[in-house]
Amino acid sequence: MKKNYLSKKAQALKPSGIRRFFDLAAGMKGVVSLGVGEPDFVTPWTVREAAILSIEQGYTSYSANAGLLELRKEISGYMKKQFNVMYSPSSEIIVTVGASQAIDIAMRTILDPGDEVIIIEPCFVSYSPMVDMAGGVPVHVQALKENDFKILPSQLEEVITEKTKAILLCSPNNPTGSMLNKKELEEIAEIAVKYDLLVIADEIYAELVYDEEYTSLALIKGMRERTILISGFSKGFAMTGWRLGFVCAPEEITQAMLKIHQYAIMCAPTMAQFAAIEALKNGRSDVEEMVKSYRRRRNYIVQSFNDMGLTCHTPGGAFYAFPSIESTGLSSEEFAERLLLEESVAVVPGNVFGVSGEGHIRCSYATSMEQLQEAVKRMNRFINKLI
Template structure:
């Protein structure tokens, strides 16, 4: 095919580094995967039943572009009750096809060619490509294990220029699980206000926190008017395959994003929206049970990694551990490849999440405790062979 058929951006866009290891693992038997970033829980029955009932009753047409008003009202109610942030259901909330689509239309709505967006590494693999696809320029700031992978305000000030338009903040973080507390968010907010920057706050893991009460960025004084909040139902409500997310943002921003959403998507799937209404109305107890299970698993895997020589901080949220493998002398990619081939355990090399992820691996503990125990056993054996 003539290369001229493809845009320069499409030609230069790198495939996801995570997919490589999923594809390798898919062709092997007996693999324990700690690589998949999705809950191992099935969507609660009442939520599934709501979707089934909606189809049986014939609700199969388009919804409003922004989503069913009832769902937006439930999202507004949830954001107020859970995180103390008030949004208008009619004008400040958009239901999207997963949080990924929300990030995409946010970037396209705010960026002109050449605008810079600060991305805090290690970071979710989609952020930089989404910025580039919207014509923006990603600017990376590294965080480090010595500070539990938390960003310092001084680090942000070092890279802010007259071209800086926004900062992407993911807390709890994928891949590290680190979470900023209220004081740290207030320090972060001061930087955003000082330089008049937007913040795209990816709070998809807000329900999955273990040690302290979660603080949503727009609840910080002065931040609601400069925050595009991204969230959804995939992680906290175990609804990854339903592909349902949402955006909360001030009316000027949300209405600009809605125009892009109208042309690109039309609306999110209606049966998934009915499911989400039920999840918000009656699903909190299911979420609480999942969090209890994740907390037990987190405690086990963090302690186990440290015991076998892989230094690991205790993540405050999400369902990822991010242990250091520097003591083995292998690169992240070498470690992940050899662990998969020699012991049939799939993890994600930290370098796919940015330069500061090198020397680490991402391990999802969204799998059964029995599987985690077997995975640790195999990893311990692998490390012992390296040391022999």
């Protein structure tokens, strides 16, 4: 009899719910995709040029495990200038292979078997599996649409137990676009301090905010020493394929994370690190232009959804709209699949982001205005057929 060579953990992992719709769309012609969580902008030329130059000059060997010191210094300066938080480049910053790897090693660093991590839904699809793979227990709390998908402190307190180790927080949020303001962060900080919890703050969308200044959780009183700040270059700097992120945290935590990072990854790609140095030095104007474009697109698509009867709150950041499709009588899966098959528009059903995402769809507006207008025309036609 042939052995089952797969671990129980690997067998239990479910494939990403997002991927199924991408695979469906990939086999169709003329699809307008609002599904991909990726900027439609090309990485700025000067950033690409810096990577090319580094290769031409022969910088093709490993960097330090934590990343090029020059890059860590640039990250430190950038975080101070943009968000007023300070981290030592020599001991409190690690350059990672994307923000996802940073979250992964953070989980593996802080969790013992059975430790609980509070995950606020709707949320990015990889959060819960990463807690599972690190031996932890994900505890899901539903941020409700009545509160614009923002969590209430009382909801957090209701699920905290003696086993609770950390809260995983993403603001601006994927998939809803909701962003917590300073007062709301302070309320969460009070909970973290009261119960002596860590907070893993996924701030990958921090550059993409539209209506108010962004506040980093690490800036809130009492939080720097208990925050593992995750960010990177994929979203704000249009560098998804470069796979470059970073983590900022107190030295005790980063140095423990570094041990896992060095055994699992060694270091992030050197040429991508040289590109990131250029992005931080001279790429801010490109980011600002992207934000202006995203704001115009956000305003257009949110208004369009509301006009067609799909109630949609105005996202404060990221590049996602999360309209309700409850008025159609269809489930999220049914709506997304029929919209794809009947009108060739790809969106992501809200339920893949957690129970509280049911009745919604995620639509990325990180695509051209022409594509958005075409998607709206097709969706209007689809909605009219349902009435």
